[in-house]
Amino acid sequence: MVSGRIPRPSYGRVYEEGRSVANKYLVMYYREDPLPVRLGIVASKRLGKACVRNRVKRRITECFRHVLPLIEPRGEFVFIARQRAALCSYQELLGAATDLLKRMDLLE
């Protein structure tokens, strides 16, 4: 994949220095820097069992991969899945992700 992952100690830095937007499925943090794009996904235990959490993480990864050619590839992105994300379809999740990126003015 073009994007790397965010190491665990960097999450606090993204929460402190980045900006956030949210809707009913996802919360997105974005921290701008000149380095290549990196992605972090948070799927807490509240979502469900291991199988459900893995499915949500895969779907978010796929969403991000889908929109990646349309945005400027730098900075750190953190997506936090809310409880409703475990029940929705991939299409709803993709709509939620593009909505958040538009509101962050990263996507037309």
Add this chain to the structure above:
RNA sequence: UAAGCAGGCUAGGUAGUCGCGGGCGGCCUUGGGCCGCCUGAGGAAAGUCCGGGCUCCACAGGGCAGGGCGCUGGGUAACGCCCAGCAAGGGUGACCUUAGGGAAAGUGCCACAGAAACAUACCGCCUCUGCCAUGCGGUCCCCGCUUUGCCGGAGGCAUGCCCAGCCUCUUGGUAAUCCGAGCGGGAAAUCGCGGGCAGCGGUAAGGGUGAAAUGGUAGUGUAAGAGACUACCGGCAGUCGGGUGACCGGCUGGCCAGGCAAACCCCGCCCGGAGCAAGGCCGAAUAGAGGGGUGAUGACGUGGCCCGCCGAGCCCCUGGGUAUGGCCGCUUGAGGGAAAGGGUAACCUUUCUCCCAGAUAGAUGACUACCCUCGACAGAACCCGGCUUAUAGGCCUACUUACCGU
């Protein structure tokens, strides 16, 4: 056909595009990247409830403590698992359920109720003794009243025979203050039955209580009773037969012993501890942090000694380099499939064949088309054998019950 019962199998498929983990090959190439091919979650991967393998530590042997298991015989590396059977309970049945050793080794508990919860006796029943009250009935005797009576004979009811009783008849005898019967009364004796109180005993039939009261039902028996005795049922002991065994069947004796050990316990068997973050290798590195001990012909306290303090070197201990430095362990294994043989089965043996995830924040998703029943529960983390739990459906086999048809 419907309902049910038991067991087994399966867990959407096909094609295409993009994306991800691993392996192999090639190329560029230090780190790394690109291309091609192959491969890539489950029946429960889950819960972590048991049992093992593996690794390290400990360990002469034995015992105590602690924990687990508990019908019998097999299977297995082992098990609390599996198979086959036995017993008990449930179901019309197929079949299901069962932690199912020991209650005369000991301790403990059995609330309330009840006399009493395991050793006894409240009410009751009965014998005997003592005391107190004396009642009722029968026999005999006496008195009064009433009555044609009494003793016979024949016949009938009535039947193979006889007797008592009753009815009819009179050709018998006897008597008229007798005799017999009935009613009423009286007194002594005698016999039988009975009341109250107290006491020594017998009894466990009955009453009542309870979840449970010392075998159950019927009879004999007895002062009243009781397995005291008898029959059937139940249980125990002995013995014989069958079975490897749990156990089953027969015969004989004989009725004494409540329940709870998922209460302590006894008996038999088993169990060392920790866990892949186990454990090992490499680099930084013969670097260096902290503490303790020892401590030089040492330094300081004006010189020496004692003493105090500092202290090179040596020895010991502890911590750090983030569970996230890298690598190994890491997937060839009590492995899968097929065939043959043994065994009722679980399972075992032999031969052939296959390689089938190894990630390290953790890889399987998205889109398109078609088909069907429109797809549930759910994601490996050292590896196996089980158990338990979750689960949309679909398929197969054997069997039971009910109804219909032939």
Add this chain to the structure above:
RNA sequence: CGGGCCGUGGCGCAGUUUGGGAGCGCGCUUGAAUGGGGUUCAAGAGGUCGCAGGUUCAAAUCCUGUCGGCCCGA
């Protein structure tokens, strides 16, 4: 991976060791008292003891399985 604790009325808890009555405080309802409210007093309602099965005459309590929550260690 290993270990421990908890689940009882709406809320917080006791009772579980040693099995027999399901309780305490706050809250709720009704009534009294006050012009009204609060306080106070009196009365009352409300619980499948997380769930399922078993042992027992009898289970919140004992045993087994299971579900959910919390905590600790490496």
